[in-house]
Amino acid sequence: MNKQRIISVVALVAGMVGLAGCDTGETSRREEQYQTSFAPAPSQPTAKKTKIADGIWFEVEGKTRRVYVEAKVCFREQGFLLECLLCKNDTKEHESILVTKTKASQIHTALLAAGAVPGKPVQYKEVKDKIEVIPPTGTRIKVTIEYEKDGKKVRVPAEDWVVDLKSKKKLVHGWVFCGSRFYQDPAVDKVPRYLADEDGGYICVANLPTALMDIPVNSPRDNESLEYGPNSKLIPPVGTKVLVILEPVSDKNPTKK
DSSP, X not given: OOHXXXXXXXXXXXXXXXXXXXXXXXXXXXXXXXXXXXXXXXXOOOOEEEEEETTEEEXXXXXXXXXXXXXXXXXXXXXXXXXXXXXXXXXXXXXXXXXXXXXXXXXXXXXXXTTOOBOOOOEEEEETTEEEEEOOOBOEEEEEEEEEETTEEEEEEGGGGEEETTTOOBOOSOXXXXXXXXXXXXXXXXXXXXXXXXXXXXXXXXXXTTOSBBXXXXXXXXXXXXXXXXXXXXXXXXXXXXXXXXXEOOOSSOOOO
């Protein structure tokens, strides 16, 4: 029996003893009051975070699953164009706000464990001599950024750090788990290669055919069509360490594969 339950029982018994000599109806009414007043609060789920690889953690809180990825700010110059929110080190730091050393394939595996279902990266199909763009699909992923500011932990929606350069408004689309893709050259590869590990586009704002995560709309990557930039006034200095928190979101109308 836990401490809170013991206190509840003791209080209830004391109240009942103090009511000796009262009429039965009054006693019953008072007992109900005590039972209501001292009933133990419902138990709350306890978050449990486990390290599963260098720079990546998996958290369970009740029915909620989250993936934490260690990263740092690498780019925040106002007015410049972006391809990614998050990229792999030594790949796209000149066009990504955040960089990580963690492998995309490890993040992919963690998202699967969290219940996310991969869809497909952007696809291009020729239809009647025209190229049809099929936007990225997959489970929606809530992306939150945690970092320290003035000695306190701060959490912000990742969309706040990305701005539409034309409208000057923050990103509104959010991200989906499109899951990159595998490729194997029989002459070279003993096992298939996970292409996001090589290309480096992890969480994208311009559609990459190798993206781990991307926005679920047509967002061309050629320089003339790039639409997004860093929201510099909200992003901490370059080098600031952050945690990128990925949480699969249930959707009544999930994007289809």
